Amino acid sequence: MADTATATAVDHHDDHGHSESFWSKYIFSTDHKIIGFQYLFTGMAMGLIGGFFSYVFRMHLAFPGSEVPFFGIVSPAAYNSLVTNHGTIMIFWVAMPVLIAALGNFLIPLMIGCDDMVFPRINRLSYQIFLISAIVLIASFFVPQGGFGGAWTAYPPLSSEAEYNGTPFGAPMWLIAVTLEIVAFLLGGINFITTVMNARAKGMKLYDIPMVVWMIVIASILFMASVGPLVAGAVMLLFDQTLGTGFFDPAAGGDPVLWQHLFWFFGHPEVYVVLLPAMGVVIEIICTFARKKLFGYKMILYSSVGLGILSFFVWAHHQFISGVDPRATYLFTTTTLLISIPVALMLFAMIGTLWGGSIRFTTAMLFALSFIAEFLIGGVTGIWLGSSGTDIYLHDTYFVLAHFHYTFVPIAIIGTFSALYYWFPKMFGRKLNEFWGKIHFWGTIIPFNGIFLPLFILGAAGQHRRIAGYTAYPDLYTENFQDLRVFATGSLIVLILFQIPFFVNFIVSLKRGQKAGPNPWNANTLEWVAPSPPPHGNFGDDLPQVYRGPYEFSVEGREEDYWPQNEPDPGPSETSK
Amino acid sequence: MLEYFLPRASSFAGSIDHLFDLITYLVMFWFLLTMAFFFYVVFRFRAKAGQKAQYVTGEKHKEKMAVEIPHYLILVCDLVILIYTFKVWHEVKIDMPEFDEEVRVISQQWAWTFEHAGADGILDTDDDIVTINELVLKKDTQYKYELQALDVMHSFSIPVFRLKQDSIPGRNIYGHFKPILEGEWDIQCAEMCGYGHGFMPARVKILPADEYDAWIAANTPADAANTAYANNDESELKEASNNG
Numbered sequence: 001m002a003d004t005a006t007a008t009a010v011d012h013h014d015d016h017g018h019s020e021s022f023w024s025k026y027i028f029s030t031d032h033k034i035i036g037f038q039y040l041f042t043g044m045a046m047g048l049i050g051g052f053f054s055y056v057f058r059m060h061l062a063f064p065g066s067e068v069p070f071f072g073i074v075s076p077a078a079y080n081s082l083v084t085n086h087g088t089i090m091i092f093w094v095a096m097p098v099l100i101a102a103l104g105n106f107l108i109p110l111m112i113g114c115d116d117m118v119f120p121r122i123n124r125l126s127y128q129i130f131l132i133s134a135i136v137l138i139a140s141f142f143v144p145q146g147g148f149g150g151a152w153t154a155y156p157p158l159s160s161e162a163e164y165n166g167t168p169f170g171a172p173m174w175l176i177a178v179t180l181e182i183v184a185f186l187l188g189g190i191n192f193i194t195t196v197m198n199a200r201a202k203g204m205k206l207y208d209i210p211m212v213v214w215m216i217v218i219a220s221i222l223f224m225a226s227v228g229p230l231v232a233g234a235v236m237l238l239f240d241q242t243l244g245t246g247f248f249d250p251a252a253g254g255d256p257v258l259w260q261h262l263f264w265f266f267g268h269p270e271v272y273v274v275l276l277p278a279m280g281v282v283i284e285i286i287c288t289f290a291r292k293k294l295f296g297y298k299m300i301l302y303s304s305v306g307l308g309i310l311s312f313f314v315w316a317h318h319q320f321i322s323g324v325d326p327r328a329t330y331l332f333t334t335t336t337l338l339i340s341i342p343v344a345l346m347l348f349a350m351i352g353t354l355w356g357g358s359i360r361f362t363t364a365m366l367f368a369l370s371f372i373a374e375f376l377i378g379g380v381t382g383i384w385l386g387s388s389g390t391d392i393y394l395h396d397t398y399f400v401l402a403h404f405h406y407t408f409v410p411i412a413i414i415g416t417f418s419a420l421y422y423w424f425p426k427m428f429g430r431k432l433n434e435f436w437g438k439i440h441f442w443g444t445i446i447p448f449n450g451i452f453l454p455l456f457i458l459g460a461a462g463q464h465r466r467i468a469g470y471t472a473y474p475d476l477y478t479e480n481f482q483d484l485r486v487f488a489t490g491s492l493i494v495l496i497l498f499q500i501p502f503f504v505n506f507i508v509s510l511k512r513g514q515k516a517g518p519n520p521w522n523a524n525t526l527e528w529v530a531p532s533p534p535p536h537g538n539f540g541d542d543l544p545q546v547y548r549g550p551y552e553f554s555v556e557g558r559e560e561d562y563w564p565q566n567e568p569d570p571g572p573s574e575t576s577k
Numbered sequence: 578m579l580e581y582f583l584p585r586a587s588s589f590a591g592s593i594d595h596l597f598d599l600i601t602y603l604v605m606f607w608f609l610l611t612m613a614f615f616f617y618v619v620f621r622f623r624a625k626a627g628q629k630a631q632y633v634t635g636e637k638h639k640e641k642m643a644v645e646i647p648h649y650l651i652l653v654c655d656l657v658i659l660i661y662t663f664k665v666w667h668e669v670k671i672d673m674p675e676f677d678e679e680v681r682v683i684s685q686q687w688a689w690t691f692e693h694a695g696a697d698g699i700l701d702t703d704d705d706i707v708t709i710n711e712l713v714l715k716k717d718t719q720y721k722y723e724l725q726a727l728d729v730m731h732s733f734s735i736p737v738f739r740l741k742q743d744s745i746p747g748r749n750i751y752g753h754f755k756p757i758l759e760g761e762w763d764i765q766c767a768e769m770c771g772y773g774h775g776f777m778p779a780r781v782k783i784l785p786a787d788e789y790d791a792w793i794a795a796n797t798p799a800d801a802a803n804t805a806y807a808n809n810d811e812s813e814l815k816e817a818s819n820n821g
Contacts, residue, residue: 157730158730250745292633295640296636298636321670322745323745334659351611356622356633357631358630369619380607384600387658460578462763464734473763
């Protein structure tokens with residue numbers, strides 16, 4: 001393994017020498033695949049923490065005042081900290097590392113046919129900063145007065161003054177952790193964009209790039225363009241917390257609403273930063289398992305670029321009722337409803353890809369199909385909230401919560417699982433067990449709807465988010481509503497239990513799974529040319545050459561229903577298009 | 578659909594509910610159509626032995642149109658929603674009708690203070706009635722409210738009114754409502770405001786004119802102690818809420 005890697009002798013391989021120790025191979029590696037795994041496993045571990053938090057506060061909501069097994073009594077301070085850090089972890093330490101960093105690192109060099117990222121050491125630095133950020137966040141739960149509890153949006157003055165939030169150490173640590181995490185992803189993003197633009201295999205034109213790679217690149221550009229204001233705001237907020245400045249303090253001439261603008265200017269594009277890679281994953285999988293060419297490659301690509309641009313002009317829909325000039329909502333409600341068009345276009349193109357296909361229901365495909373169906377629910381429920389008129393009522397209710405979980409769970413959970421079932425053979429050389437995969441699939445999808453459909457009803461009935469105790473509200477503490485809360489909590493526990501087969505399957509399949517050849521799914525893209533698992537350097541001495549687009553399935557006149565990108569044309573009569 | 582859960586207790590609640598219903602009909606039409614089509618496609622094109630998939634690029638004019646035309650129709654639906662949204666938003670948040678009564682709403686960690694204008698209908702006079710966590714309103718009367726925050730952001734939310742407005746320290750935010758139904762309902766804080774965020778419940782009590790007048794008469798302060806509130810003195814208010 002190490003020999004073939006050093007044979008390709010690019011400068012960064014010199015770090016390793018011939019005999020790699022455990023440390024240099026797995027901990028301080030510059031190999032993009034190992035860094036991808038580091039992100040993947042860190043993200044999954046953080047996902048367990050975030051999932052545990054949701055279990056604790058859902059139990060508290062279903063059975064207020066009673067002791068939660070494995071946790072104890074949930075105090076209001078603990079409740080706020082749990083919901084705050086659940087949101088923060090799931091977005092910054094699960095969705096982003098798994099979807100962008102893990103998949104981007106693992107897939108980009110393999111799919112564009114090169115031996116590694118163009119900046120392998122920056123890549124390693126990116127993960128190391130990310131790891132530190134995760135440690136800082138976890139440490140913040142254990143400092144005196146506990147972790148930050150001012151919601152993941154961290155609106156000042158609550159977040160800026162310990163007198164109000166009660167967490168003099170937790171709040172700054174939370175902010176430092178988030179800022180470090182952002183720095184890590186800036187480094188990663190630079191790497192992704194540069195690699196894709198400069199290191200593609202010979203013959204791979206822009207329209208031959210697999211869609212998931214495009215999506216990660218567009219997401220990285222969106223992230224880099226939107227995150228600047230947030231970093232500036234985070235530093236200002238940190239100064240407000242620790243040095244007593246007054247950027248967001250009205251008594252000192254500051255403006256707390258400024259933070260909301262800076263936060264959401266990043267926060268809304270951020271949704272698309274994680275959405276696009278998940279869409280890319282789903283596109284790869286439905287093309288492979290429907291044995292179909294992607295319907296409207298350019299249409300999807302241009303839609304996602306348009307979506308990205310439009311996403312910079314919708315941020316204030318999070319602030320309709322926050323005291324901004326009410327006339328501004330005319331603009332933002334318009335852009336928000338318009339953004340439904342490119343998203344719908346992409347979903348329709350996915351369904352168009354299925355049309356006329358020959359669909360194989362592997363576990364990866366089931367997850368990919370359920371992404372389309374579930375994300376559609378998340379997408380359409382956004383219309384009620386994007387309309388400023390109904391948002392007056394629905395803002396900050398459980399309707400919002402259910403809506404964005406119907407977008408983020410398909411993205412971060414369903415998208416990730418479909419990617420894992422699909423690329424596991426490439427990552428580890430063996431397939432995940434399909435039988436247990438399907439049990440895991442149904443055990444995830446059914447309870448997922450069981451959690452959040454009742455919450456739409458609670459939200460429509462006027463129940464607000466982040467309320468630790470409904471017992472104080474006679475209109476909300478009724479038997480019917482409590483039944484819905486118990487049902488949602490029960491569904492969550494079922495969902496968590498059904499993750500056990502997945503983890504067992506994952507570990508057992510690493511050693512005993514069915515051996516996969518280089519191309520177990522008969523797919524076209526370049527990662528399936530490399531051996532499974534690919535060695536350091538990926539393709540050995542001969543980097544692949546590209547002759548056609550990534551989705552040439554079921555081409556008429558060919559015996560096989562797939563046509564790998566690197567296979568030369570048989571004769572001069574056929575063109576690569 | 579919302580009146581199934583909560584009555585409409587303000588003059589504009591009906592408008593918001595109608596907008597909600599309009600969106601529900603339009604969205605549900607497209608949603609169910611898309612879902613039905615999706616499941617039909619997944620079922621119809623399942624893999625069968627000896628049958629190869631079709632080769633379709635989606636780049637031909639006819640194929641592009643098949644995807645684009647539904648989107649023009651969706652765009653039309655978006656426009657319908659937008660126009661009605663603008664109308665509702667203008668009614669609730671921009672338009673400021675002539676008002677008969679004034680009330681000041683002060684939010685703080687973790688209580689609501691309501692300053693009723695009292696018998697003379699003018700705020701900051703000696704006959705103001707200050708209550709903690711209880712807002713008393715006269716039915717069928719156009720109100721103007723003034724919203725303040727003393728420490729962090731809160732959000733003044735009365736679900737039966739379909740009304741919500743964040744309060745911001747350092748700003749006075751104005752709005753309006755007109756209660757149209759007698760009864761008593763919850764007021765919630767809708768913006769995370771610290772440990773006690775879930776524990777600052779208040780109630781809105783809507784009384785008919787005669788009962789309201791009786792309430793005014795019974796609660797109008799006789800002594801001058803309450804004038805402190807009229808000057809909107811922060812420390813006194815905090816103290817008052819702590820006692821309350």
